[in-house]
Each structure stands twice: as structure tokens, then as C-alpha cells.
Amino acid sequence: MASIKLERLVKNYGSFRAIKGIDLSIEDGAFVTFVGPSGCGKSTLLRMVAGLEEISGGTLKIDDEVVNELEPRDRDIAMVFQDYALYPHMSVAENIGFGLKMRNMDASEIDQRVKEAADILQIAPLLHRKPGQLSGGQRQRVAMGRAIVRRPKVYLFDEPLSNLDAKLRVDMRTQIKRLHQLLRTTTIYVTHDQVEAMTLADHIVILKDGMIMQQGQPVSVYEKPISRFVGEFIGSPKMNIISATVADADAETVLENDSFSLKVADCGKVPGETIEVGIRPEHLIPCNKEEALITARVDVLEPLGSDTHAICLVGKQELTARLDPSLALKPGDILYLRAEPEKIHFFDPESGARLEIDLPQQIAA
Ligand SMILES: Nc1ncnc2c1ncn2[C@@H]1O[C@H](COP(=O)(O)OP(=O)(O)OP(=O)(O)O)[C@@H](O)[C@H]1O
Ligand SMILES: [Mg+2]
Known part of the structure; x- marks a missing residue:
């Protein structure tokens, strides 16, 4: 597990400033959601934490160590994207264990971790199937399984449920929360769905135009929005x-x-x-x-x-x-x-x- 600190973090794409000086402190074991309208910088910020996006200014710390220049693979972070590509010719078990195999982990250890992850995600009976023989929600869980087996310090999720239908989304939301209660791994979860953001988070961060509009416990943001924008964004039907x-x-x-x-x-x-x-x-x-x-x-x-x-x-x-x-x-x-x-x-x-x-x-x- 790990704490994460963002200090005056800036991202420029050429002359366009996508992230405009963000300060955020994420405690060890916390579940933080980034929420905001399309284009507000959620994915960019997450990708900066992952190391997939160069940092233009400011400091990113993991466990009080500056990691601005650290390669993604050295950050001990697992990321789950919206468009998770599974290898179609591999079984579910092979898909989940693939990352570990690439790291030359012992086969019996891989087997053990895959079984453990499959149990947590309730997909143990599906381990021998190919991705083409799974439902959307089952495929989503396989993608999560790949992240879980790594046992990283930090999980990053970028709209992992947005391809699923409404009922599956709610089921998976519960699964993700249960998983966090079990593992207590520091997690950042990006979504544009305020219900998802509210229900999952210990700490919610509302972004707009590359800046934090408000952050705090979901209920306190709901009860005391700092602006009309936040008031209308959080809560359904809207204020x-x-x-x-x-x-x-x-x-x-x-x-x-x-x-x-x-x-x-x-x-x-x-x-x-x-x-x-x-x-x-x-x-x-x-x-x-x-x-x-x-x-x-x-x-x-x-x-x-x-x-x-x-x-x-x-x-x-x-x-x-x-x-x-x-x-x-x-x-x-x-x-x-x-x-x-x-x-x-x-x-x-x-x-x-x-x-x-x-x-x-x-x-x-
Ligand atoms: N590679 C890039 N080059 C130039 N501009 C970019 C690049 N990637 C993102 N942007 C811009 O940065 C801003 C933030 O983009 P980002 O993808 O972080 O938004 P987002 O909050 O994740 O939106 P969405 O909810 O639609 O996924 C947008 O205005 C986007 O157009
Ligand atoms: Mg995005």
C-alpha cells in the first residue's frame, strides 16, 4: 500500500494547459474518485500518476518519494482501463496470469495467485474459457483479475465500467467496493458518473477545466457544495x-x-x-x-x-x-x-x- 501526493501538478499539451496546478494528498489505503465533465482532465491526471504521461510541472510523490521521472513499470501500480483488451486466443487463467509470466514468476506461484483472484472476483468456474465465451461483465472481471494478481501498491481505474449495461455496472460497483474493503489497496478511480463517484469513494475530487473545484468526503460535498457547479454536479436528479x-x-x-x-x-x-x-x-x-x-x-x-x-x-x-x-x-x-x-x-x-x-x-x- 502507498500514500500519494500531488503538489502543484501541471500538464501542458503544447500551448494547452490540461492540468492547472493540482494539490492533492491521498492517504495510504484510501479510495479516491476523480469525477468531472468530459475533458476536465481526469484521465490525464490518472495517467500522470501511472507514469504514462510526462509531468510538465510540480511534484508527484509516492510514499514521500518523488517519482516524476520513474518509469511506469517501476512505480508498482496496476491500471485498469475502459477498453481492456484481453488476448482472445488465451484462456481466462492465462490472461490473468500473463503479466506475472512476463515477470518470470514461478508457474505454481502464478497458478496460486490466479486462483485467489478468481475466487475474489467469483470467476473460478470460468478460468478455462476463452474471452469470446464470456459476458461483458465477466470479461471486465478478468481485466480486474490481471490487476489484482500483481498485488501492486496502487490501483488506478479509468472508467472501467462504462462499457457495461446499467445492472452490471451496479453489480460491479459493489464488487469493486468489496474488493477494496478486503485488500485495502490505495485506489484512484476515474468516472464521469457522479453516483459511482459518490458510492465508491472515501474521498471525492471534483474536477473542472484541469482544476479541483472541491474535494472531501462524499457526504460533506453533497451537503455543502462550495459552488453552484458542484451542487448541480453531485446529486441525482440534480439540484x-x-x-x-x-x-x-x-x-x-x-x-x-x-x-x-x-x-x-x-x-x-x-x-x-x-x-x-x-x-x-x-x-x-x-x-x-x-x-x-x-x-x-x-x-x-x-x-x-x-x-x-x-x-x-x-x-x-x-x-x-x-x-x-x-x-x-x-x-x-x-x-x-x-x-x-x-x-x-x-x-x-x-x-x-x-x-x-x-x-x-x-x-x-
Ligand atoms: N495527447 C493530447 N494532446 C493534446 N490535448 C490532449 C491530449 N490528451 C488530452 N488532451 C486534452 O486535455 C484535456 C483533458 O483530457 P482528458 O482525457 O484528461 O479528459 P477526461 O476528463 O478524461 O475526459 P473524458 O471524461 O471525456 O474521458 C482535454 O481538453 C483533451 O482534449
Ligand atoms: Mg477520460
């Missing part, structure tokens, strides 16, 4: 953002638009300025008219069985509420909604930065 104008009502600040009204303590804005209010779909609670923060008109209903997503209109703005499926609603209905004060977020409309604004105890308009 509702309602734009409201600051009105001056009897020395109290009121944020409002046509169908929304909220009293807040001093928000540092003058009447006429706007603020963005963020509330997650799961934090909207149906209530009576007197308690309502938001008056919404139901537009589309999406029943999922476990809950129902109500896509509503608040004035001209769209909003999603995650509701109990037993609620009898139909399109066109008026829905009164409230939220607990600690579940309401505020963002600056220009910078998108989180604003710390206090709400009075009584939040009803």
Missing part, C-alpha cells in the same frame, strides 16, 4: 436552482419571484439584485399553502415505483421534486413546497460561489 430577486420588505430581506418567497437575514445584496437559491429534489416537502416557500405547477410526472419525480414550473423556471409515490398528483395541479433551512443553499449568480446566508427560524413566506 434545483431558482433565481430570486432581493426585495426590501419592512427591513427584512425577502428573496422572491412570481412563485417563490423566502425571508433571509442580511444577504449582503441590495434590493433589485438577484441570488440563486439551490434546493435538492429530495429536500422539497409538500405542505399547505401557509407554510409554502414555493408554489409550483406540476408539469410532468415520472413514477419510478420507489418515488415519483414531479417536474414542475415555478413561474417560468423548472424544478424537480422527489415525492412519495402515494401522493395523488396529476399534471396541472398546484403543489405547495417547503424545505428545511439547512437544506437551502445560496449561490452568487455571477461567480457561482456559495453564499453563507442565515435564515430566520420561521422560513415560511
Whole structure:
């Protein structure tokens, strides 16, 4: 196992700076996920850790040793890619053991490690088959097996599940988490799927344009996003953002638009300025008219069985509420909604930065 430190790490592709000075400390045994939109630099950063991409600036340390110039094969890292190529003419066992064979490991030792990995991944009955005789998820596990048998200091995964169907993805996600609980090997896992990023990680890193937007425990990022970007990126369905104008009502600040009204303590804005209010779909609670923060008109209903997503209109703005499926609603209905004060977020409309604004105890308009 190993700790990994990234210090002001930079990557230039010609004149384009893909990674813009990243500081990150990964503890021994941690499971870290990199998540962010396409092109934000996730793969580049991972490949820099692997040694597959030259480092343009800054320092990369593994176990406090600078490894900037160390060859990939000397870093004791195993990487699993999205497009894992298995050798079609070799059996599953030969595929898994191939890397060890290339390192001239003793055949009985290889055999032993392959069996062990196959047990962990529950593919022992498939060891004699060829890759062409396997399902996508089984092939994926063979690719993981190749990484496991190496027993490296660090695992790097780059979207390893993105070729699988939804159900297999969820199954494999559980497998990967179980594997980490068992082996406790330091792991970095790249994904653009925020659910995967949240559920797997001890520590989540949200990237955008080659920079870290926020990092921390998944739940703390979810509860306290540092910006509108992070608030909307983490959580599904995504956070509702309602734009409201600051009105001056009897020395109290009121944020409002046509169908929304909220009293807040001093928000540092003058009447006429706007603020963005963020509330997650799961934090909207149906209530009576007197308690309502938001008056919404139901537009589309999406029943999922476990809950129902109500896509509503608040004035001209769209909003999603995650509701109990037993609620009898139909399109066109008026829905009164409230939220607990600690579940309401505020963002600056220009910078998108989180604003710390206090709400009075009584939040009803
Ligand atoms: N070899 C290269 N030469 C020039 N630019 C590159 C090269 N590789 C990547 N880039 C650019 O660097 C940026 C980061 O790319 P990267 O592959 O790391 O993104 P990513 O976050 O992994 O995206 P995705 O989710 O689509 O895989 C992108 O703008 C990409 O176009
Ligand atoms: Mg990528």
C-alpha cells in the first residue's frame, strides 16, 4: 500500500494547459474518485500518476518519494482501463496470469495467485474459457483479475465500467467496493458518473477545466457544495436552482419571484439584485399553502415505483421534486413546497460561489 501526493501538478499539451496546478494528498489505503465533465482532465491526471504521461510541472510523490521521472513499470501500480483488451486466443487463467509470466514468476506461484483472484472476483468456474465465451461483465472481471494478481501498491481505474449495461455496472460497483474493503489497496478511480463517484469513494475530487473545484468526503460535498457547479454536479436528479430577486420588505430581506418567497437575514445584496437559491429534489416537502416557500405547477410526472419525480414550473423556471409515490398528483395541479433551512443553499449568480446566508427560524413566506 502507498500514500500519494500531488503538489502543484501541471500538464501542458503544447500551448494547452490540461492540468492547472493540482494539490492533492491521498492517504495510504484510501479510495479516491476523480469525477468531472468530459475533458476536465481526469484521465490525464490518472495517467500522470501511472507514469504514462510526462509531468510538465510540480511534484508527484509516492510514499514521500518523488517519482516524476520513474518509469511506469517501476512505480508498482496496476491500471485498469475502459477498453481492456484481453488476448482472445488465451484462456481466462492465462490472461490473468500473463503479466506475472512476463515477470518470470514461478508457474505454481502464478497458478496460486490466479486462483485467489478468481475466487475474489467469483470467476473460478470460468478460468478455462476463452474471452469470446464470456459476458461483458465477466470479461471486465478478468481485466480486474490481471490487476489484482500483481498485488501492486496502487490501483488506478479509468472508467472501467462504462462499457457495461446499467445492472452490471451496479453489480460491479459493489464488487469493486468489496474488493477494496478486503485488500485495502490505495485506489484512484476515474468516472464521469457522479453516483459511482459518490458510492465508491472515501474521498471525492471534483474536477473542472484541469482544476479541483472541491474535494472531501462524499457526504460533506453533497451537503455543502462550495459552488453552484458542484451542487448541480453531485446529486441525482440534480439540484434545483431558482433565481430570486432581493426585495426590501419592512427591513427584512425577502428573496422572491412570481412563485417563490423566502425571508433571509442580511444577504449582503441590495434590493433589485438577484441570488440563486439551490434546493435538492429530495429536500422539497409538500405542505399547505401557509407554510409554502414555493408554489409550483406540476408539469410532468415520472413514477419510478420507489418515488415519483414531479417536474414542475415555478413561474417560468423548472424544478424537480422527489415525492412519495402515494401522493395523488396529476399534471396541472398546484403543489405547495417547503424545505428545511439547512437544506437551502445560496449561490452568487455571477461567480457561482456559495453564499453563507442565515435564515430566520420561521422560513415560511
Ligand atoms: N495527447 C493530447 N494532446 C493534446 N490535448 C490532449 C491530449 N490528451 C488530452 N488532451 C486534452 O486535455 C484535456 C483533458 O483530457 P482528458 O482525457 O484528461 O479528459 P477526461 O476528463 O478524461 O475526459 P473524458 O471524461 O471525456 O474521458 C482535454 O481538453 C483533451 O482534449
Ligand atoms: Mg477520460
